[in-house]
Amino acid sequence: MRRHPLTDGVASPRLVLLLAALSPSSIGCLALDEGPPSESTSAGLAVTVADHVAGGCSTSAVLGLSRQIADEITCMAPDALASFEEGSGIQFVGSAVLPYLAPGGRDELVAAAAEGPLEVISAFRTLPQQLLLRRWYEQGRCGITAAAQPGRSNHETGRAIDFGNRDAARGRLGRHGWEANVPGDPNHFEHLDSPDRRGLDVTAFQRLWNRNHPEDLIAEDGAYGNQTASRLLRSPAAGFELGAGCGDDPVAQTVWVDNAGAAFTTTGTWGWSTNVSGYFGDGYRVLRTGRTGSATWSLGLQAAGRYEVWAAYPSASDRNPRARFLVETLAGSAPTEVVVDQKSEGPILLGTYHLEPSARVTLQVDRAATGATIADAIRLVPAW
Structure with a gap:
C-alpha cells in the first residue's frame, strides 16, 4: 500500500x-x-x-x-x-x-x-x-x-x-x-450493498488507548462520549508507541461489568447521574453522605482465571475518601477488602486474583462515610 x-x-x-x-x-x-x-x-x-x-x-x-x-x-x-x-x-x-x-x-x-x-x-x-x-x-x-x-x-x-x-x-x-x-x-x-461498519473505529481507538494507558482504562464500547473524546484529544497524532495487536492481547480480551442489568444489584437508595464525565456506559450510581447501602457486580466469567480487578468511577472533590470494595473470588467466600479514595482519579486497581465464574465485587457503604460514594463499573483484565 x-x-x-x-x-x-x-x-x-x-x-x-x-x-x-x-x-x-x-x-x-x-x-x-x-x-x-x-x-x-x-x-x-x-x-x-x-x-x-x-x-x-x-x-x-x-x-x-x-x-x-x-x-x-x-x-x-x-x-x-x-x-x-x-x-x-x-x-x-x-x-x-x-x-x-x-x-x-x-x-x-x-x-x-x-x-x-x-x-x-x-x-x-x-x-x-x-x-x-x-x-x-x-x-x-x-x-x-x-x-x-x-x-x-x-x-x-x-x-x-x-x-x-x-x-x-x-x-x-x-x-x-x-x-x-x-x-x-x-x-x-x-x-450500499456493503455493511455499515460505523463504531468499529471508535472501539479500535479505545483499544489502542487502553493498550498504551493501562493506568487510565476506558470503556471499549464503540460509543463516542466524553470519556473517549478527552483521550482522543490527548492522543499522539502520529500514532501510539504500541500499535495494533492481533495476537493474544489481554487488553483485547478484557471484561466490563457495568451498573445496569441483572449482573448489578443494590441495597439502599442510590441515585443516577451523568454530571461528572469519565464514567463507563450511560452514567453512574450515587449514594449520598449519611446513607447506607451496597452495590454488587456479579462478574459472570465464562471460565475461571487470573485477572486484574479494576474499579472505574468518575472522581470529584466531594467523593468518599474511604470507599470499601469487597472482592469475593468465589461467591460466598471470605472477601478481600480494598479501600479506595474516590477523590482520586480512577480506575483503581483492586488487586490481581484467581476468579471463579461466580466471583463478585461489592461496594459497601455505612453511615460513617464522608462524601458521595460512586458505583460505576468493574473492569477485568486477564493477568497472564
Missing part, C-alpha cells in the same frame, strides 16, 4: 480547478485534503490531536494514528476493511486519503476504475479525522459547511467515497453499485 507523507504542499492547479467547480456544500469534503497540517507542539512533547484542532486544514495530520486504527480494526474484524492502491485508474486527490473500504465496495471501486479514471478525494475516515473536521466546522474554518459528529459520519461506515470527477464517472460508478445518495453533496457516493 502506498504511504503518503503527513504534510501537504501547496494546492495543485488541478485541485484548485476542482474546488472552483464544486458546489459550496461539497467544498467541506475537499477542504480537508489540502493545506498544511498544524505545526504546533506541546512543550517538546509529541504533537497531539488537540494541537491540530487550532491549526491546519488537512486530516493528513492524523494519518499515523488513523492507520493504527485501521490496522486495529483488521485485528478485531479481519473481513471489515480491505485496502486499495493508487494506480490502474485510481488517483488520490490530496494527501489525506486513507485507502480502505469494505471488501465488496473495494472490489467494485477497482472494477469501475478499470473502465476509466476515478479521482478519490476521501474514502474511509477514522475517529480522529472526523473530530478534526467537526471542530474546524464548528470554528467556521477550512471552508467546511457541514461535518457530522465523530462516530456518526458516513465515511466511518467503510462504504463511502468522495470523487473529484463525479460527473464523468457517475455512469461507471452506478454500474458497479456506487450511488450518489446524499442530497446537496454530489461528490459523495456510497456502496
Whole structure:
C-alpha cells in the first residue's frame, strides 16, 4: 500500500480547478485534503490531536494514528476493511486519503476504475479525522459547511467515497453499485450493498488507548462520549508507541461489568447521574453522605482465571475518601477488602486474583462515610 507523507504542499492547479467547480456544500469534503497540517507542539512533547484542532486544514495530520486504527480494526474484524492502491485508474486527490473500504465496495471501486479514471478525494475516515473536521466546522474554518459528529459520519461506515470527477464517472460508478445518495453533496457516493461498519473505529481507538494507558482504562464500547473524546484529544497524532495487536492481547480480551442489568444489584437508595464525565456506559450510581447501602457486580466469567480487578468511577472533590470494595473470588467466600479514595482519579486497581465464574465485587457503604460514594463499573483484565 502506498504511504503518503503527513504534510501537504501547496494546492495543485488541478485541485484548485476542482474546488472552483464544486458546489459550496461539497467544498467541506475537499477542504480537508489540502493545506498544511498544524505545526504546533506541546512543550517538546509529541504533537497531539488537540494541537491540530487550532491549526491546519488537512486530516493528513492524523494519518499515523488513523492507520493504527485501521490496522486495529483488521485485528478485531479481519473481513471489515480491505485496502486499495493508487494506480490502474485510481488517483488520490490530496494527501489525506486513507485507502480502505469494505471488501465488496473495494472490489467494485477497482472494477469501475478499470473502465476509466476515478479521482478519490476521501474514502474511509477514522475517529480522529472526523473530530478534526467537526471542530474546524464548528470554528467556521477550512471552508467546511457541514461535518457530522465523530462516530456518526458516513465515511466511518467503510462504504463511502468522495470523487473529484463525479460527473464523468457517475455512469461507471452506478454500474458497479456506487450511488450518489446524499442530497446537496454530489461528490459523495456510497456502496450500499456493503455493511455499515460505523463504531468499529471508535472501539479500535479505545483499544489502542487502553493498550498504551493501562493506568487510565476506558470503556471499549464503540460509543463516542466524553470519556473517549478527552483521550482522543490527548492522543499522539502520529500514532501510539504500541500499535495494533492481533495476537493474544489481554487488553483485547478484557471484561466490563457495568451498573445496569441483572449482573448489578443494590441495597439502599442510590441515585443516577451523568454530571461528572469519565464514567463507563450511560452514567453512574450515587449514594449520598449519611446513607447506607451496597452495590454488587456479579462478574459472570465464562471460565475461571487470573485477572486484574479494576474499579472505574468518575472522581470529584466531594467523593468518599474511604470507599470499601469487597472482592469475593468465589461467591460466598471470605472477601478481600480494598479501600479506595474516590477523590482520586480512577480506575483503581483492586488487586490481581484467581476468579471463579461466580466471583463478585461489592461496594459497601455505612453511615460513617464522608462524601458521595460512586458505583460505576468493574473492569477485568486477564493477568497472564
